[in-house]
Amino acid sequence: MATKPHSKNVATTRVAMIAIKVLLLPFLVHAIGRHLRAHLGIQLEDEAGATMGGANATQVTSSSQNTFAAGSLAGKALELAARSLAPPSQSTLALLREESDWKNNLILGLCLPPSVDFESWPRFMKSWARNFVAGLSLYLIVGGLWAAVCYGPLKKAFYGNTPTPSGVDMAKQIWVSLQAMPLYTALPAVCEAIVERGYTLVYPRVDDFGVGAFVLFFVVYLTSVEFGVYWMHRSLHDVKSAYGLLHKTHHIYNKEHTLSPFAGLAFNPLDGILQAVPYVWSLFFIPTHYLTHELLLFGTAIWTTNIHDCIDGACEPIMGAGYHLLHHTNYRTNYGHYLTYCDRIFGSLEVPKREIPAKKTM
Ligand SMILES: [Zn+2]
Numbered sequence: 202m203a204t205k206p207h208s209k210n211v212a213t214t215r216v217a218m219i220a221i222k223v224l225l226l227p228f229l230v231h232a233i234g235r236h237l238r239a240h241l242g243i244q245l246e247d248e249a250g251a252t253m254g255g256a257n258a259t260q261v262t263s264s265s266q267n268t269f270a271a272g273s274l275a276g277k278a279l280e281l282a283a284r285s286l287a288p289p290s291q292s293t294l295a296l297l298r299e300e301s302d303w304k305n306n307l308i309l310g311l312c313l314p315p316s317v318d319f320e321s322w323p324r325f326m327k328s329w330a331r332n333f334v335a336g337l338s339l340y341l342i343v344g345g346l347w348a349a350v351c352y353g354p355l356k357k358a359f360y361g362n363t364p365t366p367s368g369v370d371m372a373k374q375i376w377v378s379l380q381a382m383p384l385y386t387a388l389p390a391v392c393e394a395i396v397e398r399g400y401t402l403v404y405p406r407v408d409d410f411g412v413g414a415f416v417l418f419f420v421v422y423l424t425s426v427e428f429g430v431y432w433m434h435r436s437l438h439d440v441k442s443a444y445g446l447l448h449k450t451h452h453i454y455n456k457e458h459t460l461s462p463f464a465g466l467a468f469n470p471l472d473g474i475l476q477a478v479p480y481v482w483s484l485f486f487i488p489t490h491y492l493t494h495e496l497l498l499f500g501t502a503i504w505t506t507n508i509h510d511c512i513d514g515a516c517e518p519i520m521g522a523g524y525h526l527l528h529h530t531n532y533r534t535n536y537g538h539y540l541t542y543c544d545r546i547f548g549s550l551e552v553p554k555r556e557i558p559a560k561k562t563m
């Protein structure tokens with residue numbers, strides 16, 4: 202079902218209302234965390250003046266205000282919420298910085314000649330260089346390998362007699378992506394600087410809250426990212442100036458035989474960053490394992506390669522290439538990121554037409 206075009210004012214007002222609500226969410230969540238900690242008598246490591254302790258370590262200084270029996274399921278859930286909605290302790294931030302140093306040494310140490318003294322670079326510069334090298338390598342290697350396979354030995358199996366993109370189309374998409382890459386990779390570097398200053402709810406070790414909480418937080422985080430990317434993408438279509446100035450660059454490739462895996466990152470850099478902002482913004486109000494966040498953010502480079510190859514995997518509720526091809530050809534449907542449910546809920550889903558095998562009758 203396709204959505205009707207919206208008037209400029211309606212679209213702009215709706216986008217503004219969503220932005221205001223989203224901006225208020227972190228303050229609300231942090232206030233809930235503070236209220237819960239006060240209610241349960243939980244004092245944070247930093248607040249207690251402790252200098253040692255595990256990540257996000259807390260000290261229960263009083264249980265007299267806890268109306269739930271200690272150890273009860275409700276009591277445990279409340280305590281988990283109170284602890285996880287707290288700003289990271291100094292020991293947590295030290296662990297996060299250690300983790301960043303380890304990643305810098307691993308990637309920059311591997312890619313730069315020994316004569317380059319990258320360790321003396323400013324912290325932000327090291328982070329950006331690491332993310333640039335990782336992002337660029339991932340884009341070229343994954344896109345190149347997949348293009349070589351699907352337009353090489355498996356071309357007939359995947360596309361039959363349908364035309365495939367020319368080398369010129371792919372070269373243009375690579376050129377647009379390469380121009381945008383320095384700015385794309387500034388986003389995770391900015392994110393890292395924010396995280397290391399303690400403004401988010403990220404945590405460095407799965408053990409900090411346990412595997413069960415890790416899975417729960419991961420699902421909430423993914424839901425927030427899906428919702429955020431859906432509305433950001435839809436807004437880039439609904440607000441005409443945003444479409445004309447930013448998103449139009451990606452929609453130059455609007456025919457099946459011009460889209461290729463290399464179109465996955467072929468955006469105006471600001472457009473690409475805006476669509477990745479939900480990954481960062483969600484960290485302000487959802488406790489998230491930091492390395493998982495980074496892997497997911499870089500995983501989008503692989504994911505977007507996959508949804509631009511025009512091969513319909515028929516893998517609902519995953520928003521595969523069959524859906525994204527429809528988005529490129531009609532502009533007003535299938536804005537979702539990984540899954541189809543936001544389009545279904547908000548009335549913009551268009552299901553690819555497929556030949557249904559005839560049922561056998563008895
Ligand atoms: Zn679009």
Ligand SMILES: [Zn+2]
Pocket residue numbers: 451509525529
């Ligand atoms: Zn696309």
